[in-house]
């Protein structure tokens with residue numbers, strides 16, 4: 001299908017980036033698993049690590065159209081995409097400004113790898129634009145943000161960051177995993193490089209590891225030159241699975257987003273819960289910014305159990321909702337940041353970041369909200385009895 005005409009979102013999810021089955025006229029894309037292609041008499045020298053097999057090329061189109069960018073690249077994981085993007089634009093002596101709260105793996109990557117290559121970095125005090133400005137240096141090359149962020153669903157003003165960066169010729173990068181292209185298109189606000197862990201909403205069934213970058217043709221060409229050296233391409237079998245998953249991306253994420261709003265409103269009223277963090281609640285401190293830049297408020301939220309309920313026991317008592325390390329599947333899952341993502345920090349460091357012992361991050365799935373509410377109520381009841 002041509003990507004020049006604008007289709008509706010579901011038509012785009014299903015049809016853009018199909019590989020045509022010219023030979024048998026099958027309904028779905030054939031898989032081209034070849035790692036060896038002809039070099040003679042062809043326009044393109046194809047090779048999996050060049051990110052240009054037929055299945056890769058077609059999925060790039062789907063992602064680019066969904067993210068409102070000219071081009072895209074798919075990787076074997078979110079971190080393969082994030083590291084390729086950063087190393088494409090940074091070199092010895094450069095400086096990066098990074099939002100304080102970002103995905104733990106990205107934080108780890110920066111703290112453990114940048115110094116080896118002489119790359120300087122500064123973390124902001126918060127996700128407010130005023131905290132980025134004082135960190136600017138003459139050698140600042142990249143601003144890196146994540147919104148909504150993990151685990152407190154903080155919102156960063158994308159347009160403010162893009163405007164500030166443009167004044168200083170700085171490249172902006174965003175981790176758009178939590179929102180997915182269905183709920184947020186950072187390119188519309190002037191952000192240069194859009195990053196995804198496709199292991200999350202794009203894959204959506206908790207069975208694929210993948211990553212993606214969406215950007216202008218020029219920026220993708222620059223990232224490609226670095227990416228072929230690091231070799232983080234995705235196998236064509238998995239590219240095909242990801243294409244299949246993405247046909248239902250809008251259906252899944254819309255339903256999950258609708259459920260998350262219902263769950264957030266329910267949790268906010270519960271007598272056993274101290275606070276709910278969800279950008280779709282008017283009580284969220286950056287609700288106005290979220291309304292301006294998000295098409296939907298997403299399916300991730302966090303809540304704090306009151307101190308008389310043990311968070312670990314509560315999660316063990318859930319029957320339907322699974323305590324789980326990852327997120328964004330069709331099934332609802334919870335995680336305790338204190339036990340997992342932020343376990344290496346001291347209690348003091350956690351509290352400085354607003355992460356209390358009773359905090360639960362909740363990835364809302366497609367189950368009916370009544371069933372999820374019943375599961376939570378039963379688990380609270382059981383936990384209180386003990």
Ligand SMILES: *Cc1c(COP(=O)(O)O)cnc(C)c1O
Nearest residue numbers: 077078079103175177197199210
């Ligand atoms: C999971 C995740 C990543 C890393 O992706 P992988 O596919 O695990 O490499 C990056 N950012 C966010 C927000 C994530 O949730």
